Amino acid sequence: MAGVLILNDQKSVAYASGLAANPAIQRQLLQELETGRGQGSGIVALNEGGKYIAVYRSLGDEFVFLIEAVDSESTLFGLVASVDFAVAVLTYLVESPYLSLVLVDDQARIRFMPPVHEKFFGLERGEAIGKHVTEVIENTKLHKVVQSGKAEIGKLQEMGGITRVVSRVPIKQNGKIVGAIGQVMFKGPTTVHELSQEVSKLRSQVAFYKSELSGIQQNAYDLEQMIGESDAIRQLKADIMKVAPMHVPVLIVGESGTGKELAAQALHGLSARSKSRMVFVNAAALPSSLVESELFGYEAGAFTGADKSGRKGKFEQADKTSLFFDEIGDMAPEIQVKLLRVLQDGMFERVGGNRVYHSDFRLICASNRSFQEMINEGTFRLDLYYRISGVTIRMPSLRERLDDIPALVPRFLLAFANRHRMPVKRVDKRVYPFLQEQPWPGNVRQLLHEVEKAAIFSDGPELRVEDFRMTGGLLEDAAPSEATSGISAPTTRVGSRHRRIQDAVNEVERTMISEAMVRHRSNKKKVAEDLGISRAYLYKRLAEIAVA
Numbered sequence: 001m002a003g004v005l006i007l008n009d010q011k012s013v014a015y016a017s018g019l020a021a022n023p024a025i026q027r028q029l030l031q032e033l034e035t036g037r038g039q040g041s042g043i044v045a046l047n048e049g050g051k052y053i054a055v056y057r058s059l060g061d062e063f064v065f066l067i068e069a070v071d072s073e074s075t076l077f078g079l080v081a082s083v084d085f086a087v088a089v090l091t092y093l094v095e096s097p098y099l100s101l102v103l104v105d106d107q108a109r110i111r112f113m114p115p116v117h118e119k120f121f122g123l124e125r126g127e128a129i130g131k132h133v134t135e136v137i138e139n140t141k142l143h144k145v146v147q148s149g150k151a152e153i154g155k156l157q158e159m160g161g162i163t164r165v166v167s168r169v170p171i172k173q174n175g176k177i178v179g180a181i182g183q184v185m186f187k188g189p190t191t192v193h194e195l196s197q198e199v200s201k202l203r204s205q206v207a208f209y210k211s212e213l214s215g216i217q218q219n220a221y222d223l224e225q226m227i228g229e230s231d232a233i234r235q236l237k238a239d240i241m242k243v244a245p246m247h248v249p250v251l252i253v254g255e256s257g258t259g260k261e262l263a264a265q266a267l268h269g270l271s272a273r274s275k276s277r278m279v280f281v282n283a284a285a286l287p288s289s290l291v292e293s294e295l296f297g298y299e300a301g302a303f304t305g306a307d308k309s310g311r312k313g314k315f316e317q318a319d320k321t322s323l324f325f326d327e328i329g330d331m332a333p334e335i336q337v338k339l340l341r342v343l344q345d346g347m348f349e350r351v352g353g354n355r356v357y358h359s360d361f362r363l364i365c366a367s368n369r370s371f372q373e374m375i376n377e378g379t380f381r382l383d384l385y386y387r388i389s390g391v392t393i394r395m396p397s398l399r400e401r402l403d404d405i406p407a408l409v410p411r412f413l414l415a416f417a418n419r420h421r422m423p424v425k426r427v428d429k430r431v432y433p434f435l436q437e438q439p440w441p442g443n444v445r446q447l448l449h450e451v452e453k454a455a456i457f458s459d460g461p462e463l464r465v466e467d468f469r470m471t472g473g474l475l476e477d478a479a480p481s482e483a484t485s486g487i488s489a490p491t492t493r494v495g496s497r498h499r500r501i502q503d504a505v506n507e508v509e510r511t512m513i514s515e516a517m518v519r520h521r522s523n524k525k526k527v528a529e530d531l532g533i534s535r536a537y538l539y540k541r542l543a544e545i546a547v548a
């Protein structure tokens with residue numbers, strides 16, 4: 001449905017046909033003129049028992065309106081009704097040299113072509129209108145699109161010796177093809193080619209940087225945890241970075257609390273296996289009755305109480321990742337012999353079966369024991385030692401890296417404050433020389449615990465030397481016999497190293513361990529961390545307490 005309305009110089013209806021005969025529509029059009037929105041010409045959306053678009057133009061003092069009904073979902077109606085500069089938008093669409101539109105009707109006659117486009121074809125303004133598209137545009141296929149009703153997007157078309165990328169889209173009204181629009185998309189196919197090449201180049205760069213970034217974050221995280229810039233720790237970090245990517249078993253040795261577990265995590269995190277989690281085994285914590293099934297797993301129905309479907313052991317779980325064997329020096333000789341084969345070629349059998357499995361694990365072992373001594377005493381097998389020690393990394397004791405204390409203390413204070421939602425304490429400058437004079441038999445773990453205790457005792461915003469002394473003068477008195485435990489001595493100060501001192505130490509230790517076991521619901525990892533002792537030492541003490 002359409003209509004025409006002509007208003008005379010008095011703004012009275014001089015002619016009205018079709019839709020324009022409706023007085024309500026006439027009233028709305030008059031109102032539009034009175035708002036002064038459209039001066040010489042314009043376009044207006046009408047909502048009067050249906051949706052209409054009217055375009056109008058002044059001819060001197062008179063106005064001519066062309067009115068067209070549009071679909072209730074019409075996007076054009078939405079544009080005209082909601083954008084008060086719709087005329088400028090539509091003008092841009094039909095005039096822009098970048099869009100280069102041509103509009104044909106259902107007979108493929110050109111109904112509209114912007115003057116710039118006409119000029120490109122060597123025509124005067126308006127000269128193309130009414131001509132069959134094939135007479136004006138070289139190699140066009142718009143007439144075929146009008147017949148087929150099928151859009152052609154991104155096609156190459158040569159015009160005036162230049163190849164362009166064009167699209168041809170049929171226009172439908174009430175389900176019938178009424179024409180087609182042709183449009184130049186890119187000035188040349190090379191542009192598209194270049195663009196697509198650029199896009200794929202950028203895509204691959206993004207993918208590369210993404211993977212690099214996740215690697216960097218992972219790596220940074222792994223070595224970042226290991227605080228310290230002393231020569232000893234720099235050398236250690238360099239060794240870890242060198243060894244991490246290699247498929248060799250690594251043995252980490254060093255006193256208790258020197259960060260062997262941190263080193264193992266870094267070795268894994270910096271290896272190609274870092275996407276999977278590292279599997280942990282604490283050899284000292286493995287009860288002898290379960291050691292084989294824990295390590296090698298068991299087949300279905302292997303023993304009473306076993307899972308029906310069987311279970312993977314640590315070696316099998318560690319397939320394609322790293323296996324961290326902590327406290328390997330504490331492993332009983334009868335178990336040591338069972339490790340030889342799996343460490344040789346990755347082959348093993350689950351308990352209760354004879355099928356041979358294979359696991360591709362990367363072995364990292366740690367111990368604070370002296371292998372030399374254990375081998376001499378015959379408590380550690382030499383052949384096993386060779387298999388676990390492809391590369392040996394020695395963790396420096398805190399005494400060898402006292403320079404790192406000023407870096408370690410603030411980090412421990414920060415972590416402590418975050419954990420307890422407390423303000424972070426500053427450190428008085430006398431603290432570092434004081435701490436650097438201490439023997440640190442328990443290494444970084446002991447430092448961590450002393451700092452945390454001092455932070456609890458300290459009242460002000462600053463950690464002072466007195467706060468460390470408040471903890472019982474423990475630092476000066478750390479008993480050498482407990483060197484590997486990292487545990488602090490009792491709060492009772494006794495002058496001589498008499499037997500009673502040891503009794504007092506044992507008593508306090510027992511109490512602290514029992515209390516911590518209750519506090520942490522027998523979680524031995526947490527108990528060991530909390531008390532500042534190694535897990536191996538905790539197990540030893542627990543066994544003694546149980547016997548006593």
Ligand SMILES: Nc1ncnc2c1ncn2[C@@H]1O[C@H](COP(=O)(O)OP(=O)(O)OP(=O)(O)O)[C@@H](O)[C@H]1O
Nearest residue numbers: 225226227256257258259260261262368444445534
């Ligand atoms: N360089 C370091 N930077 C920050 N924290 C450290 C560093 N070294 C050790 N620690 C901290 O000290 C504690 C003990 O470290 P870790 O458990 O790795 O020591 P370990 O050598 O494996 O001890 P053990 O032989 O007793 O099991 C942990 O809380 C760890 O985070």
